[in-house]
Amino acid sequence: MAGVRLRLYFVTSNMHKFREVQEMVAPHGIMLVHTPLHYPEVRAESCEEVAREAVRSLARVRGLKRPFIVEDSGLFIDALNGFPGTYSKWAYEKIGLKGILALMRGARARSARFVSSIGYYDGRRLRVFTGTVDGTIAKRIRGESGFAYDPLFIPKGYKFSFAENMTLKSTLSHRKRAVELMLKSILMK
Numbered sequence: 001m002a003g004v005r006l007r008l009y010f011v012t013s014n015m016h017k018f019r020e021v022q023e024m025v026a027p028h029g030i031m032l033v034h035t036p037l038h039y040p041e042v043r044a045e046s047c048e049e050v051a052r053e054a055v056r057s058l059a060r061v062r063g064l065k066r067p068f069i070v071e072d073s074g075l076f077i078d079a080l081n082g083f084p085g086t087y088s089k090w091a092y093e094k095i096g097l098k099g100i101l102a103l104m105r106g107a108r109a110r111s112a113r114f115v116s117s118i119g120y121y122d123g124r125r126l127r128v129f130t131g132t133v134d135g136t137i138a139k140r141i142r143g144e145s146g147f148a149y150d151p152l153f154i155p156k157g158y159k160f161s162f163a164e165n166m167t168l169k170s171t172l173s174h175r176k177r178a179v180e181l182m183l184k185s186i187l188m189k
């Protein structure tokens, strides 16, 4: 990458998230460095709290370079009172897309939102940036791109799921919005 302004360490084991964020920050001269460290995830209702606590625990890890980020995200479905929410990874592994569709069987109201909270720590200040995108849950699995719940999520105002149209995802996803807020804050000098 020509003209690296900043090396940013992304602590994650999810390479889908890593690649998405890498694509978003690279044009701003930020080199994202994959840091596959494991950290405990607290039980909390909001992605913001999970991300904040993850940063707090990682800030104590010796040798972890700064600035670093973590990201916590999830799919919040209104008809299921916000489930799977911060348990999205677990629910995906346990019941998958078919399980979510089964829970939604007969539900007329299909509104949902994806939430992404990025926790950022530069050694002095902890900041959390949250992005959301509203949409609906499809009635069937649609598309093959992306990961996890992308084939079920149709962003508001569009006809395609994220998995059917990755350009749509990269333009208006929850993660894109959280990254934009972070960039605004850290590149403002």
Ligand code: IMP
Binding pocket: 014, 071, 072, 073, 074, 075, 086, 088, 089, 092, 114, 146, 147, 148, 149, 150, 173, 175
């Ligand atoms: P965590 O942030 O590691 O707890 O995991 C979040 C989980 O939410 C992921 O493993 C996915 O199951 C789901 N998720 C978060 N963001 C996305 C996305 O952009 N597309 C599809 N599923 C997502």
